[in-house]
Amino acid sequence: MSDAATLKTLWAARYREGAAPGGLPDEAMLRHLLAHRSVRAYRPDPVAERVLEGAVAAAQSASTSSNLQVWSVVAVEDAGRRARLAELAGGQAHIRQAPLFLAWLVDLSRLARLGAERSHATEGLDYLETFLVGVVDAALAAQNAAAFLEAQGLGIVYIGGLRNHPEQVARELGLPDRCMAVFGMCVGHPDTDRPAAIKPRLPQSVVLHRERYDIAGEDEAIGRYDGIDEAFQREQGLAPRAWSDAMVRRVAGPQSLSGRDRLREALDALGFALR
Ligand SMILES: Cc1cc2nc3c(=O)[nH]c(=O)nc-3n(C[C@H](O)[C@H](O)[C@H](O)COP(=O)(O)O)c2cc1C
Numbered sequence: 711m712s713d714a715a716t717l718k719t720l721w722a723a724r725y726r727e728g729a730a731p732g733g734l735p736d737e738a739m740l741r742h743l744l745a746h747r748s749v750r751a752y753r754p755d756p757v758a759e760r761v762l763e764g765a766v767a768a769a770q771s772a773s774t775s776s777n778l779q780v781w782s783v784v785a786v787e788d789a790g791r792r793a794r795l796a797e798l799a800g801g802q803a804h805i806r807q808a809p810l811f812l813a814w815l816v817d818l819s820r821l822a823r824l825g826a827e828r829s830h831a832t833e834g835l836d837y838l839e840t841f842l843v844g845v846v847d848a849a850l851a852a853q854n855a856a857a858f859l860e861a862q863g864l865g866i867v868y869i870g871g872l873r874n875h876p877e878q879v880a881r882e883l884g885l886p887d888r889c890m891a892v893f894g895m896c897v898g899h900p901d902t903d904r905p906a907a908i909k910p911r912l913p914q915s916v917v918l919h920r921e922r923y924d925i926a927g928e929d930e931a932i933g934r935y936d937g938i939d940e941a942f943q944r945e946q947g948l949a950p951r952a953w954s955d956a957m958v959r960r961v962a963g964p965q966s967l968s969g970r971d972r973l974r975e976a977l978d979a980l981g982f983a984l985r
Pocket residue numbers: 746747748749750802867868869870871872893907908909
């Protein structure tokens with residue numbers, strides 16, 4: 711988080727149009743959240759144990775459906791294990807570089823064990839609904855941890871690549887049945903020689919609907935965003951492209967899912983009996 715940045719400048723970085731709302735009772739949290747940027751270059755210094763403890767407390771303080779708490783997290787510091795996970799996630803060098811890697815899990819295994827110990831049915835675990843509860847819980851927990859970690863001056867980047875090979879990742883982490891890594895998160899001290907920038911987002915009018923879903927004005931607003939994103943790409947030394955075209959290409963077909971098109975099969979193999 712940049713203490714020096716004002717809400718006005720952070721808003722400008724996030725949207726590159728419009729103005730920040732004035733008169734908020736407290737701007738500090740919004741300034742902190744607006745300052746987020748994914749970090750993919752880290753110094754080797756370890757993350758202190760007390761910071762990990764704080765991150766887990768932040769994660770556990772997130773809301774959780776019915777207090778089921780059907781998520782867990784594996785903290786990986788071992789360099790060899792991080793290297794293997796980096797390969798499984800598609801050869802992502804930042805997993806090797808960041809001193810701490812958190813694998814966020816949808817974890818139905820705990821309730822399965824509690825049911826078995828009590829000889830009690832746990833058939834509810836076999837429904838897509840319960841799996842989704844775990845995925846939502848894991849995401850809420852992880853994002854609370856991310857916000858806390860960034861407040862400590864650390865950088866993070868989520869790693870969806872952990873779903874490229876779910877069974878191998880489960881073996882590497884020793885996961886029981888009914889437990890899957892939903893995504894990972896690199897954590898470390900950002901390498902200030904290679905700073906990351908705040909990436910602009912879609913105009914609020916595209917994502918915020920009032921009373922009823924409404925696509926009037928969507929094309930025009932996305933057109934504006936294509937221009938904003940293209941300028942950002944150029945500034946970052948990346949190939950400029952229209953965001954809308956690039957995102958449509960990302961969902962063109964199973965070939966664009968990095969092997970995750972077989973997730974259904976992987977879930978079966980991991981002991982989720984989803985109905
Ligand atoms: C669930 C999830 C999975 C992601 N997976 C990856 C990944 O595997 N590798 C990566 O470099 N970034 C990954 N990201 C980071 C996004 O690319 C990034 O958040 C997005 O481009 C917006 O950039 P920003 O976070 O800097 O604002 C992931 C983000 C999320 C939320």
